Structures are given as structure tokens and as C-alpha cells.
Amino acid sequence: MLTAEDKKLIQQMWGKLGGAEEEIGAEALTRMFCSYPPTKTYFPHFDLSPGSDQVRGHGKKVVAALSNAIKNLDNLSQALSELSNLHAYNLRVDPPRFSLQFLSQCLQVALATRLGKDYSPEVHSAVDKFMSAVASVLAEKYR
């Protein structure tokens, strides 16, 4: 469960990114495709080469959704409701627990490369819990 302290740390951390959020989205996806090739199977229609516009565009979308979630930490279920439907009924990404775990890992690496030691163990813990909560919400309607 996200504590008040976790929520504060997440919002502070996100605030420190100074506009780099969109780049981070693309970078997280690039890292994910690189480290976990099976995740590419969900994007056969994409050009996944380095610097691809489609990856940038999708990264931007992902980050926008996370930004919205971060503004609504007290009600993730509602904030992510549309996305939850999308993932359950259209995209049917293999158990979100599985694939989001890879995206979560890569997002965290991307954040750590930008924040350095500001990506402290406490921030790391809060973000990990947040991504886990996001994955749970996205999985709510799977069956």
C-alpha cells in the first residue's frame, strides 16, 4: 500500500525530472526491448530501431498515463480505468505482472540514470510499489 510518505516521494521525484519525462518513456521502452526481447512481440507493427518515432510516440503516451496516475495517487483505479479496459479487452498483454515488471525495471533504470544518487533506496521503494499498484489496476479486469 502506498503510504503518504511514498506518495510524497513519488510526486517530488517526478517533479525533479524537469521536462525529461517524455524522453524517459522512450528510453524505458528501448531498454525493455533490448533487455527483454520477448516484449517486442507486442509491437510487430512498430519500427523498433533506435530513435524510432513510433517508440518515441508510444513512450510519450506511457509517460502521460503515468503522470496522470501520479496526480491521482489516491484513486489509481479510477485514473487508470480506461487503460485497464484497454489492456484487458484489446491489448491482452500477458499477465501485467509479468510484462509490467520488465517495464517497471527499465523505467527505474532510466530514472536512476537521470537522478543518480537522488534515486535513493526510499524513492526506489516508493516507485517500485507504485508500478506494482499500476500493474494491479491494469490487471483488474483480465478475468
Added chain:
Amino acid sequence: MVHWSAEEKQLISGVWAKVSVEECGAEALARLLIVYPWTQRFFSDFGNLSSPTAIVGNPKVRAHGKKVLTSFGEAIENLDNLKGTYSRLSELHCDKLHVDPENFRLLGDMCPIVLAAHFTKDFTPACQATWQKLVGLVAHALARKYH
């Protein structure tokens, strides 16, 4: 048999040469205990683990983190024989320590994050991919002798 390309070996050794085994090991283990607090169950005799500050400053955590990462160094010297390198440790973790192998994956995942925070943008996607492969194989090797 696992295959390592020349580029992968270079990405591993290049990073490893610049790593402080003690610092990184301590940090990776501390992060494991902080981010996944249930892992503290294996360290009940480590003393004060009551807060992130206590964990980060705990000398037993530092010492054990160093031990763990030192064994990583051995793996890096023996990339073509990870199974052999970890055979004894695998038996130990199963028979004496009773550690669920899932925890090796969790600790393994801490390493790229620690490296990313240290090396920032030098920890490229290719670098991360190689290290994710390495920690995955180490976790697998550690689980291999479980019965």
C-alpha cells in the same frame, strides 16, 4: 551452454573494472531489504533493520553485500561456467539457508539499478541488457541445485 559475445564480455568487464565491490554490494543488498522488506526474514541476526537509514548504515548488511558481490566477481571471471562456479553456493542456499530462489531474481534486479545510479547515462541500454542477462543467469545457476 550460454553464449557471450565479445561485446557483452566487454560491457561486463568494462563496468566491473570501475565498480567498488564493497559499495555496490552494500547498496544492492540494502535496496533489496528496503524495497522488498520481507527479504529481511533471512537476516534476523543482522541487528537493526528498522528503517532505510538503519539498513544502509548496518555494518552486517555492508559486509554481507560485499561478500555477495565478491562472488559475482568470481562469476565474471568464469562466464562460461556459471553453473560450476555457483554449484556449492546453490546447495548452501537450498540446504542450509532455505532461501526461495525468487529472491535471487529480486537481488539480481537491484544490480542494474545500482549501476544505473552510479554510471548514469553511461549505463546504456546495451549495457543494461548484458547485465540483466548476467544477473538472470547467476540467479538461475544459484537455483540449479535445489531439490
